[in-house]
Amino acid sequence: MIRINLVLLCLLVICALALVTSQHRARKLFTELEKEQDIAKQIDVEWGQLQLEQSTWAMHSRVEQIARGTLHMRVPPSERVRLVPAPKRSAP
Amino acid sequence: MRPVNPALSLKLPVARARVLLSLLLLGFAMLIGRALHLQVLQDDFLQRKGESRYARLLELPAHRGMITDRHGEPLAISTPVESVWASPADVEATPAQRRQLARLLDMSDADLKKRLSDPGREFVYLKRHLRPDVAARLVQLGIPGISLKREYRRYYPAGEMAAHLLGFTDVDDRGQEGIELAYEDWLAGKPGSRRVIKDRLGRVVEDAESVHAPIEGRDVALSIDRKLQYLAYRELKAAAAEHRAKAGAIVVLDAKSGEVLALANVPAYNPNNRSRRDAARARNRAITDLFEPGSTLKPFTIAAALEARLIRPESTVQTAPGYLLVGNARIDDVHPAGVLTVSQVIQRSSNVGVAKLALALPREQLWSVLSAAGFGVPPRSGFPGEVGGRLRDYQSWRPIEHATLSYGHGISVSLLQLARAYTVFAGDGALQPITLLKRAAPGAGTRVISPGTARAVRAMLETVVGPGGTAVRAQVLGYRVAGKTGTAHKLQGSAYAPDKYVSSFVGMAPASDPRLLVAVMIDEPDNGDYYGGVVAAPVFSAVMAEALRMLSVPPDAPATLVEPGDEMHPGGALPEVREEV
Numbered sequence: 001m002i003r004i005n006l007v008l009l010c011l012l013v014i015c016a017l018a019l020v021t022s023q024h025r026a027r028k029l030f031t032e033l034e035k036e037q038d039i040a041k042q043i044d045v046e047w048g049q050l051q052l053e054q055s056t057w058a059m060h061s062r063v064e065q066i067a068r069g070t071l072h073m074r075v076p077p078s079e080r081v082r083l084v085p086a087p088k089r090s091a092p
Numbered sequence: 093m094r095p096v097n098p099a100l101s102l103k104l105p106v107a108r109a110r111v112l113l114s115l116l117l118l119g120f121a122m123l124i125g126r127a128l129h130l131q132v133l134q135d136d137f138l139q140r141k142g143e144s145r146y147a148r149l150l151e152l153p154a155h156r157g158m159i160t161d162r163h164g165e166p167l168a169i170s171t172p173v174e175s176v177w178a179s180p181a182d183v184e185a186t187p188a189q190r191r192q193l194a195r196l197l198d199m200s201d202a203d204l205k206k207r208l209s210d211p212g213r214e215f216v217y218l219k220r221h222l223r224p225d226v227a228a229r230l231v232q233l234g235i236p237g238i239s240l241k242r243e244y245r246r247y248y249p250a251g252e253m254a255a256h257l258l259g260f261t262d263v264d265d266r267g268q269e270g271i272e273l274a275y276e277d278w279l280a281g282k283p284g285s286r287r288v289i290k291d292r293l294g295r296v297v298e299d300a301e302s303v304h305a306p307i308e309g310r311d312v313a314l315s316i317d318r319k320l321q322y323l324a325y326r327e328l329k330a331a332a333a334e335h336r337a338k339a340g341a342i343v344v345l346d347a348k349s350g351e352v353l354a355l356a357n358v359p360a361y362n363p364n365n366r367s368r369r370d371a372a373r374a375r376n377r378a379i380t381d382l383f384e385p386g387s388t389l390k391p392f393t394i395a396a397a398l399e400a401r402l403i404r405p406e407s408t409v410q411t412a413p414g415y416l417l418v419g420n421a422r423i424d425d426v427h428p429a430g431v432l433t434v435s436q437v438i439q440r441s442s443n444v445g446v447a448k449l450a451l452a453l454p455r456e457q458l459w460s461v462l463s464a465a466g467f468g469v470p471p472r473s474g475f476p477g478e479v480g481g482r483l484r485d486y487q488s489w490r491p492i493e494h495a496t497l498s499y500g501h502g503i504s505v506s507l508l509q510l511a512r513a514y515t516v517f518a519g520d521g522a523l524q525p526i527t528l529l530k531r532a533a534p535g536a537g538t539r540v541i542s543p544g545t546a547r548a549v550r551a552m553l554e555t556v557v558g559p560g561g562t563a564v565r566a567q568v569l570g571y572r573v574a575g576k577t578g579t580a581h582k583l584q585g586s587a588y589a590p591d592k593y594v595s596s597f598v599g600m601a602p603a604s605d606p607r608l609l610v611a612v613m614i615d616e617p618d619n620g621d622y623y624g625g626v627v628a629a630p631v632f633s634a635v636m637a638e639a640l641r642m643l644s645v646p647p648d649a650p651a652t653l654v655e656p657g658d659e660m661h662p663g664g665a666l667p668e669v670r671e672e673v
Binding site: 026027030031034045048049051052055056059060061075078083 | 165166169170171172247249250251253291295296297298299318319322323326569570638641646647
């Protein structure tokens, strides 16, 4: 009787310690997950900012200014435009 | 015998033992009572207190949806910024730290001190919407009791060119105007929350309850084309500056589907700058302001007369001697002419001609065409604050009102409404439903006039832009254009101001099968010119020419133009309709 009790006590102590360790590990993993999620959020934010930046750089007023001012581009006069009939697409 | 302890032989009074026992029992009873009190009665309160030592409720902010143009180019984006807040009771800062903080927040030390001096409050915003790099430096100061809160701020990459249409949001990112307000429910997300357990270092170690995930806001794709919007705004702004106009508006519609491809106003404002904004600049005039359309309404009178089989396109009208007396009021033509065909009435914009036709037409028939074309009712664009204009009931018309209505006086419209009405002539007599959102399939139009009438009026509108017409400057190289000018005196109180005009032009191209419809309105041009054909038509031409090229619409006319310079200046102006009392 006493022997069984001793074995059970040992088991109990081992289980208790295992519980503590796994809880600790779960928390550590969770913190890591949190960190990764934060990074994901951060990247998301960056994406939004880059989108904003891209559309600011690609503003038509700016593009036009560069095209006309820096690159000296202009719309071709109509006598220099030739219209080519669109090739007939084969049926899909 | 062993000696007996004398103490044992002492006889104590029984009462003493009883008192002791009852005191002991009382002590236990008190302990039990206290335990009950804590465990049962104060349980909730204590549990909460305990939880607050380690559990935290985190708010999960939701992202506001993006507004994009029809090709997915962003027009409004929310991006996170940091707001700084403090809990005054917890703030422990040395004077040096506080000065540093004040410098970072761009506020005076005294001001900051005042804000931090109220220990009764637990939450004080120090500064909202801080740039992320400034926020990072602030964190490095490491002052306890000062924290950051993530918030979203709205940015409008298109700036002022689409400001009126998009509207703006307030500091809490709620829509206040325009599309932002109209689609607030769709755009706005719902913030979520999660209860977590934090360790000593403030790291989240466990979710204490199930997470309420935030509902992210959804995107809105507008029917606007950013390129066309820019083009329209640029040309409108240039024209308004050239003619020193008080205001102006332009609407570009897809003639087939009724989608709004561009809608711009001047004066404009920069929606990214919250502090400088006044109501006059923020008005979306194209949708929320009314004006008397003047001659741009004439085609509808002609259409009503054609529908009633009162006339045929080649019928003639006598407009001599250049004026018409209706009761004791007088309607004048700028260029008196003799006998004109119906087509010439439109081409030269003869008030007398169109008034004569209108007077020959039963009131109800004129009214029903105007009403079916959407005048007098809001165009249902979904834009907040849109107006329907005024089209009075035909039963209350006096003869002079009947006559002036035929050339666009005594009726008020918004520019969007006027543009939409012209879809009747652009298509086959059906009025297209209008939309600011990208539409997958064209909506079903409602028939207003017969296809034959629509084509006949469109042919007449083409002569307006041709030689001898009022809008030679609306021509577009390589395309057939149909349109109509309008010049109207502005109403001031109940009388027409002699020197204040609204110049307008509504037109479509290519006239053989209209793809685009552009309506331009310039309010109070103040540089000498005020005729629609001189002020508004060039804006139309510039926008239309480039828009057709951008959309690669095949040309339908030889590449020659009529020289401007000898166009007719007619006018719908003329409210020489003064009533002599």
